Amino acid sequence: MRIYNTMTGTKEEFVPLKKNSVGMYVCGPTVYNYIHIGNARSFVVFDMVRRYFEYTGYFVKYVQNFTDVDDKIIKKANEEGRSVSKVSERFIGEYFKDTDALGIQRATIYPRATQVMDDIISFISVLVRKGYAYETQDGVYFSVEKFKDYGKLSKKNIDDLISGARVEVNDTKRNPLDFALWKLAKPGEPYWDSPWGKGRPGWHIECSVMSSKYLGDTFDIHCGGPDLVFPHHENEIAQSEAKSGVKFVNYWMHAGYLNINNQKMSKSLGNFFTVREILEKYDPMVVRFFMLSSHYRNPINFSFDLLDQAKVGFERIKNSVLKLGDLKGQAESSSGDNEIIQDITKEKQGFISAMDDDFNSAAAISHVFNIAGIANTRINVQSGRATINCAADTITELMDVLGISLNIKKEMLDEEIEKQIEERQQAREYKDYAAADKIREELKKQGIILEDTPQGVRWKRI
RNA sequence: GGCGACGUACCCAAGCGGCUAAGGGAGAGGUCUGCAAAACCUUUAUGCCCCGGUUCAAAUCCGGGCGUCGCCUCCA
Numbered sequence: 433m434r435i436y437n438t439m440t441g442t443k444e445e446f447v448p449l450k451k452n453s454v455g456m457y458v459c460g461p462t463v464y465n466y467i468h469i470g471n472a473r474s475f476v477v478f479d480m481v482r483r484y485f486e487y488t489g490y491f492v493k494y495v496q497n498f499t500d501v502d503d504k505i506i507k508k509a510n511e512e513g514r515s516v517s518k519v520s521e522r523f524i525g526e527y528f529k530d531t532d533a534l535g536i537q538r539a540t541i542y543p544r545a546t547q548v549m550d551d552i553i554s555f556i557s558v559l560v561r562k563g564y565a566y567e568t569q570d571g572v573y574f575s576v577e578k579f580k581d582y583g584k585l586s587k588k589n590i591d592d593l594i595s596g597a598r599v600e601v602n603d604t605k606r607n608p609l610d611f612a613l614w615k616l617a618k619p620g621e622p623y624w625d626s627p628w629g630k631g632r633p634g635w636h637i638e639c640s641v642m643s644s645k646y647l648g649d650t651f652d653i654h655c656g657g658p659d660l661v662f663p664h665h666e667n668e669i670a671q672s673e674a675k676s677g678v679k680f681v682n683y684w685m686h687a688g689y690l691n692i693n694n695q696k697m698s699k700s701l702g703n704f705f706t707v708r709e710i711l712e713k714y715d716p717m718v719v720r721f722f723m724l725s726s727h728y729r730n731p732i733n734f735s736f737d738l739l740d741q742a743k744v745g746f747e748r749i750k751n752s753v754l755k756l757g758d759l760k761g762q763a764e765s766s767s768g769d770n771e772i773i774q775d776i777t778k779e780k781q782g783f784i785s786a787m788d789d790d791f792n793s794a795a796a797i798s799h800v801f802n803i804a805g806i807a808n809t810r811i812n813v814q815s816g817r818a819t820i821n822c823a824a825d826t827i828t829e830l831m832d833v834l835g836i837s838l839n840i841k842k843e844m845l846d847e848e849i850e851k852q853i854e855e856r857q858q859a860r861e862y863k864d865y866a867a868a869d870k871i872r873e874e875l876k877k878q879g880i881i882l883e884d885t886p887q888g889v890r891w892k893r894i
Numbered sequence: 895g896g897c898g899a900c901g902u903a904c905c906c907a908a909g910c911g912g913c914u915a916a917g918g919g920a921g922a923g924g925u926c927u928g929c930a931a932a933a934c935c936u937u938u939a940u941g942c943c944c945c946g947g948u949u950c951a952a953a954u955c956c957g958g959g960c961g962u963c964g965c966c967u968c969c970a
Contacts, residue, residue, distance in 0.1 A: 441898095443910085459970075460970095461970080462968090462969085467970085468970085470969095470970055471969095471970045472970085473970075474970040475970080502968090503968080504968075504969095586897080586898090586965075586966085587897060587898075588896080588897065588965090588966070589896090589897095591896095592895090592896045592897070592966080593896085593966065635968085656970070657969080657970025658964080658965085658970070659964090659965075659968095659969055659970060660969085660970070661965075662965065662966065663966090663967090664969090686970090687970070688899090689963085689964075689970080690970085691963080691964095694962070694963065695963075695964095696963080696964070696969095697970095698969080699969095722906095725906075725907070725917095725918080726906080726907060726908090727907090727908080729899095730899095730900080730907090731899085731900075731963075731964080732906095733906090737905085737906095738905085738906065738919095740919090741905075741906060741918075741919045741920080742906085742918085742919085744918080744919060744920090745906095745917090745918045745919065746918095747932095748918075748919095748932095748933095751932060751933080752933090754932090755932085755933080786908085789910090792908075792909095794907060794908055794917085795907095795908050795909080795916075795917080797907095797908095797917075797918085798907090798908070798916060798917035798918075799916095799917085800917095801916095801917055801918065802916090802917075805917095808932095808933055808934070809933085809934070860928080863928070865928055865929065868928090868929090869928095869929070869930080872929095872930075872931095881931070881932095882930090882931080883930085883931050883932055884927075884928095884929095884930080884931080884932095885931095885932075885933090886926090886927095890931095890932085
């Protein structure tokens with residue numbers, strides 16, 4: 433399996449630290465609002481990575497944090513007249529509603545900044561003791577000049593960054609690039625006791641602390657959104673390697689942006705969608721299918737038009753599985769057609785090699801379409817149950833690897849609807865097509881689509 | 895100003911030096927059907943932003959343009 437490593441800028445063969453097991457750390461959300469569709473892309477992508485590892489037999493320890501104390505949460509809490517923990521609790525709940533819908537598996541563990549305060553404090557103490565950090569009147573800062581490899585992930589050097597001159601002026605810092613490890617509390621802000629006074633951790637330190645606490649000083653894969661490369665991940669490396677003296681992470685993975693009209697989503701541009709509002713209109717599996725239809729590192733444009741395109745493609749796959757379900761019930765022979773089964777197996781192998789090559793889900797999906805094509809053109813009642821099952825099971829299995837559920841349940845329709853379908857069939861027999869079409873229209877309004885096939889009437893929900 | 899990514903058909907999108915440039919959507923024509931839907935068949939890039947170069951061979955490598963976007967500030 434090959435993985436593109438941001439650190440080296442190349443694809444590398446994945447070699448785990450411990451055989452058959454992977455430690456993954458994913459930077460999670462700051463819980464002050466509903467997550468937006470761009471956040472969702474990252475989480476979907478790394479969930480896909482995790483699922484593929486599991487599919488190929490790895491045990492994955494998946495750690496994702498919640499940043500539950502920070503300036504934005506404090507601001508929100510003040511606006512709403514609530515406590516910080518009330519706000520963060522609430523949006524952690526909302527986070528799970530959205531990500532559960534999107535089929536994102538729960539992490540092995542969800543540490544929170546506020547739950548690891550002691551670890552954070554002792555981590556910072558080590559940095560102070562080793563001379564990497566210094567105290568000022570408003571907190572404790574990490575000295576980037578002390579860490580010789582600073583900038584190695586984002587390929588920046590300290591001098592260029594300073595001459596970039598967009599760094600805020602802060603007299604208390606020795607170098608404008610130095611970042612806060614501990615911020616002393618201003619009146620009205622939440623605080624924890626520390627050797628440096630009452631305060632709260634800076635943003636970057638929590639991830640260094642939590643990842644080492646649960647995965648060790650060196651671990652396999654660290655993931656996050658593209659805008660975390662600098663400064664967040666760069667700072668994590670500095671803190672962690674300064675403290676431990678060993679390599680922090682073996683593979684850095686970053687997703688691509690999700691753009692609107694080719695531009696990064698941002699609140700100031702007003703091109704901002706929450707997952708919640710998208711899911712009011714679209715099947716979460718369509719959203720997921722859309723996101724995985726391009727390679728995870730490429731930027732994707734988001735629009736409802738593109739989502740509609742994805743939806744039709746997704747339905748093509750579902751329809752073929754639906755058809756296979758009907759055939760299964762009618763097939764007389766349990767045998768199989770070896771040639772077809774072999775071709776399906778080839779497509780499955782194509783899927784796997786695509787995924788093995790840096791999780792190329794876009795190429796992988798094309799193989800699923802190819803199996804659907806085989807099902808539509810070459811499989812019929814005579815093909816035998818083994819063939820039919822092979823096609824249906826393979827499609828379902830591969831989509832499941834991507835975390836895309838086809839949601840084809842053998843649910844029962846309620847009696848009233850069954851009766852209407854029955855009535856429509858009667859009407860059709862008497863060639864009363866006006867009546868038949870009327871019933872079909874009415875069912876459509878209730879979200880039931882009827883299709884007359886050679887195998888009889890088939891229904892599906894929109 | 896520094897650093898980086900990308901530019902493949904009407905749209906989306908694979909492609910990582912070598913078989914006729916995947917796959918999906920949309921359009922057009924047709925088959926099937928009472929109609930519709932689904933599905934199927936045919937059709938849509940002698941060419942991959944442009945110009946040079948390397949090579950027996952380039953969408954793929956190198957150089958130079960043009961264009962788009964991103965990071966350098968909280969941000970997935």
